[in-house]
Amino acid sequence: MDYIVCFDIGGTFIKYGVINRNGQMLFKDKVETPKSDIQKLLPELLVEKIEILQNEFLIVGIGISSCGLINHEKGEILFSNNLPGYSGMKLSEILFNHFKLPVSVENDVKSACLGEMWRGAIQGKKNVVFLTLGTGIGSTIIIDGNIVNGSNYLAGELGHTVIVNGGRQCGCGRRGCYERYAATSAFVNDFIEETKKNGEDVENISGEEILKLVEKGDPIASAVYTRFIHYISLGLSNIVHLLNPEAIIIGGGIAERADQFIQDINAEIKKEVMPIYHQDQDVLVFPSILGNDAGLFGACHLTLKKLSHLQV
Numbered sequence: 001m002d003y004i005v006c007f008d009i010g011g012t013f014i015k016y017g018v019i020n021r022n023g024q025m026l027f028k029d030k031v032e033t034p035k036s037d038i039q040k041l042l043p044e045l046l047v048e049k050i051e052i053l054q055n056e057f058l059i060v061g062i063g064i065s066s067c068g069l070i071n072h073e074k075g076e077i078l079f080s081n082n083l084p085g086y087s088g089m090k091l092s093e094i095l096f097n098h099f100k101l102p103v104s105v106e107n108d109v110k111s112a113c114l115g116e117m118w119r120g121a122i123q124g125k126k127n128v129v130f131l132t133l134g135t136g137i138g139s140t141i142i143i144d145g146n147i148v149n150g151s152n153y154l155a156g157e158l159g160h161t162v163i164v165n166g167g168r169q170c171g172c173g174r175r176g177c178y179e180r181y182a183a184t185s186a187f188v189n190d191f192i193e194e195t196k197k198n199g200e201d202v203e204n205i206s207g208e209e210i211l212k213l214v215e216k217g218d219p220i221a222s223a224v225y226t227r228f229i230h231y232i233s234l235g236l237s238n239i240v241h242l243l244n245p246e247a248i249i250i251g252g253g254i255a256e257r258a259d260q261f262i263q264d265i266n267a268e269i270k271k272e273v274m275p276i277y278h279q280d281q282d283v284l285v286f287p288s289i290l291g292n293d294a295g296l297f298g299a300c301h302l303t304l305k306k307l308s309h310l311q312v
């Protein structure tokens with residue numbers, strides 16, 4: 001049996017794993033992302049990990065899922081917001097020159113979406129929108145089975161479509177962007193703000209913890225939650241009218257273990273979209289199945305595709 005070694009490079013951690021052709025993950029670990037001298041330390045770290053894994057597994061390809069704007073054809077990091085010094089790295093070339101193995105490099109949200117298409121929640125579907133709710137909103141659009149890249153790999157940034165005219169300031173420079181209302185961070189910030197108004201001082205709380213308070217009937221959490229569901233659904237309804245997808249998959253910690261959360265979004269979307277859009281299907285929104293591993297599976301799938309082209 002031969003294996004693909006896959007990495008999911010984020011701003012804080014690099015997750016990595018070994019996956020076989022059938023999509024079974026046989027090894028998984030993570031390591032902190034180097035904080036300085038990325039151009040030197042990051043490739044060194046990847047090389048070190050691959051060499052260690054080569055002692056145990058017959059590695060036939062390398063798959064990289066990475067934060068940032070990626071040219072997947074060249075395997076190059078065009079721009080990274082959260083890892084200074086990473087922009088411009090020719091990751092594919094560096095790893096190919098060292099190992100002489102096929103290397104694929106793709107953006108992490110696109111990789112996660114491909115992972116869900118291969119082994120997760122979107123198997124067999126051809127028109128799909130994939131979102132991850134976290135600090136911001138990452139998103140990918142699939143039409144006729146293909147990722148929509150746009151002319152400069154920039155297509156599908158749903159997080160920066162405006163849903164409130166003149167609304168909250170966004171990091172992108174505009175006001176009222178979707179992610180300022182519908183990302184998990186917005187949910188948490190709203191909750192903290194509302195509790196402060198009530199004279200309480202909550203500093204550190206996660207979206208999942210607030211969901212637990214909602215379940216217990218906490219009035220502040222419930223009010224913030226109702227608004228959050230509305231904003232998420234408002235943005236998704238725009239997507240439904242624009243793209244008429246078969247399914248919308250939501251990833252991110254908050255979506256993966258919260259059935260009620262997904263049900264509430266489905267119910268709210270029904271109120272927002274024209275009835276003809278949901279006459280054939282009751283449920284449009286589904287949670288991601290693979291969670292944090294989706295990027296690794298997507299990276300593996302892309303490398304396997306590359307291998308099969310090479311073998312033809």
Ligand SMILES: [Zn+2]
Pocket residue numbers: 159160161170171172173174177
């Ligand atoms: Zn924005």
